[in-house]
Amino acid sequence: MPYSRIEDLPGSVKEHLPRHAQEIYRAAFNNAWEEYGHDEARAHRVAWGAVEREYHKDERGRWVEIRDEAA
Numbered sequence: 001m002p003y004s005r006i007e008d009l010p011g012s013v014k015e016h017l018p019r020h021a022q023e024i025y026r027a028a029f030n031n032a033w034e035e036y037g038h039d040e041a042r043a044h045r046v047a048w049g050a051v052e053r054e055y056h057k058d059e060r061g062r063w064v065e066i067r068d069e070a071a
Helices: 019-035 040-054
Strands: 055-057 063-065
Touching: 019 040, 019 063, 040 055
Parallel strands: none
Antiparallel strands: 055 063
16 A cells, blocks of 8 residues: 555654654655565565665664665
8 A cells, every 4th residue: 555645654754753764665665566566565665775874873773874884
């Protein structure tokens, strides 16, 4: 089931990820949902992978954006 709005995401996503990471999750999930024939488990794995390319948990366990070290 693709997510049409951020508000429709699972609680585990909405409660822990910043808004931008939620947007990444939603876009990646929806794309993977279509690409992999509506395989929900796979779409969730792809979505988390997409988030983890741009965010990581800090020492307090909060999801924060990965900063470019060269910047």
